[in-house]
Amino acid sequence: MSARPAQFQAGTSAVPATQVEISVKCRGLRDLDTFSKSDPMCVMFTKDVKSGQFYEYGRTETIQDNLNPDFVKKFVINYFFEESQKLKFELYDVDSKSAKLSDHDFLGRMECTLGEVVAAGGDFQRPLIGQGKNCGKIICRAEELGNCKGLFVVSPFLGDALKSGSDRINISRQFLERDTNVATQLIMVLTEQFKLLVTMFVTYLYGAQSCIPHPLAHILSSKH
Numbered sequence: 001m002s003a004r005p006a007q008f009q010a011g012t013s014a015v016p017a018t019q020v021e022i023s024v025k026c027r028g029l030r031d032l033d034t035f036s037k038s039d040p041m042c043v044m045f046t047k048d049v050k051s052g053q054f055y056e057y058g059r060t061e062t063i064q065d066n067l068n069p070d071f072v073k074k075f076v077i078n079y080f081f082e083e084s085q086k087l088k089f090e091l092y093d094v095d096s097k098s099a100k101l102s103d104h105d106f107l108g109r110m111e112c113t114l115g116e117v118v119a120a121g122g123d124f125q126r127p128l129i130g131q132g133k134n135c136g137k138i139i140c141r142a143e144e145l146g147n148c149k150g151l152f153v154v155s156p157f158l159g160d161a162l163k164s165g166s167d168r169i170n171i172s173r174q175f176l177e178r179d180t181n182v183a184t185q186l187i188m189v190l191t192e193q194f195k196l197l198v199t200m201f202v203t204y205l206y207g208a209q210s211c212i213p214h215p216l217a218h219i220l221s222s223k224h
Helices: 114-119 158-164 173-178 180-206 214-221
Strands: 017-027 040-047 054-059 075-080 086-093 105-113 124-127 137-144
Touching: 017 040, 017 114, 054 075, 075 114, 086 137, 105 114, 105 124, 105 137, 114 137
Parallel strands: none
Antiparallel strands: 017 075, 017 137, 040 054, 040 086, 086 105, 124 137
16 A cells, blocks of 8 residues: 655645544454464545545554454544534454555455544444455544643634635534534634734725724724
């Protein structure tokens, strides 16, 4: 599988975002070993929008002789509410210490979006697709990291919004409904950024902030 392209950097979007932790477990995996059970490992891939290709994001540990593994290692990823983030999970029966996935037996795969996993609000499960009719199932769960709850990303480059003619900031309903406190904080931040935007515009019209008419100056200088 190709390496992640150098120009691609997850987490650089300017839309509201939070960081989530994805845990993975499987049930009923195929047994491909003759004298023991499979030694499964899960690999997660993310899809690059520009190239349309999946790139490896990370791997779990290998669990010995287990067809119903609960992987300890979790995948930490930024979740952007306004984007469709494609994910792919592949399971392998690890047969050696080789880092090449092609050197291990393929057990099955599952594709979905990060939004589907998050929206499940608990276990998100789907059957694994591979060789044979029954390849088992994969169960994923996304949990927002505690130190990221209530945080979001808002672009500080307000000039870009003016240049592009943007007249609104799209906030997903799911984001606002998730936590009333988060929505309140977001409104406060956007209010301050709007005030800065107005200040820049009025300053441009009047030449200097000291020349701004008194009513406007009072509003722009008020604290919340």
